[in-house]
Amino acid sequence: MNPLSQYFRQPSIYIKLPSQGNYYPSGAIEMPQNGEIPVLPMTAIDEITYRTPDALFSGQAVINVIQSCVPAIKDAWAIPSIDIDTILVAIRIASYGHEMTFSTTCPKCQNEDEYAADLRNVLEQMKTPDYSNPIKQGDIEIYFRPMTYKNLSDNNKIQFDEQRIFQSLPNNDNAVDTAQLSAMSAALQRMTEMTVSALSQSILTIKTPSAMVTEQEYISEFMKNCDSALFNRIQNYVVEHKSQAEMQPITITCNQCQNEYKQSITLDMSNFFGRAS
Ligand SMILES: [Zn+2]
Secondary structure (H helix, E strand, O other): OOOOHHHOOOOOEEEOOOOOOOOOOOOOEOOOOOOOEEEOOOOHHHHHHHOOHHHHHHOHHHHHHHHHHOOOEOOHHHOEHHHHHHHHHHHHHHHHOOEEEEEEEOOOOOOEEEEEEEHHHHHHHOOOOOOOOOEEEOOEEEEEOOOEHHHHHHHHHHHHHHHHHHHOOOOOHHHOOHHHHHHHHHHHHHHHHHHHHHHHHOEEEEEOOOOEEOOHHHHHHHHHHOOHHHHHHHHHHHHHHHHHOOOOOEEEEOOOOOOEEEEOOOOOHHHHOOOOO
16 A cells, blocks of 8 residues: 555545436446545646547547546446536546636627636536437337447547548539549438437437337438438437537627627637646
8 A cells, every 4th residue: 555645636526427327337337325426636647648639539538537537437438428528527627626718709899808617607507418208209209318428439530530521622613523522422421321320329219019129220220211300300309418418608798898699618628628827
């Protein structure tokens, strides 16, 4: 036993998760009795990890930092998407305090200003999305769950690759040749498939009068073959529930013209995890 261990970093904040510990596979989280998860400040190694572009891109940086700062979470890939923002905000508070400054521009008079957000308020505004209500269509019922961080990260990577294809195309329509057109339509096809896959991952089960379907390949096939009205209902359900546990935009009053406007704050590493100096 290291006699210095009592001087190691200590939890500096305790949080309640939007998921309340639900949706985690067995062994992925150790829920304390009172439901309050201790969060430790980042170490110097965590900070370096978070600045490694490759690790950041693969999602591995976020995983490593979460598992270091939130020891109750044993498998961060399994974290339901609705807990991610809460956990990252808590790590930010534990490491650098609850105040986060950022610069903002008034859309009305273009006045630029510095603004300080209290991240404790941001945490308080996070809601627990209620996934218990199914979508009913005819005699089937569709039940939902949040995606995992692994799902989210995989989807983001595909999206990033596809966006690069679109960005590599010339702006002038006339300059697009047939090879580029077919690359574009292939990319669109893959993006559609990604949407289908992301929505399928958000479906827990589809209940029919004779079966409870949980197999991902059956659900995915159903998503490709259902009518567009139902597809859109499913998509709206997923997007709306997911956004309830995301950071909400902050209302800002302009110092110059008193205009009120909304400013989204993001978990982008440059403004979020950069040390407040
Ligand atoms: Zn203004």
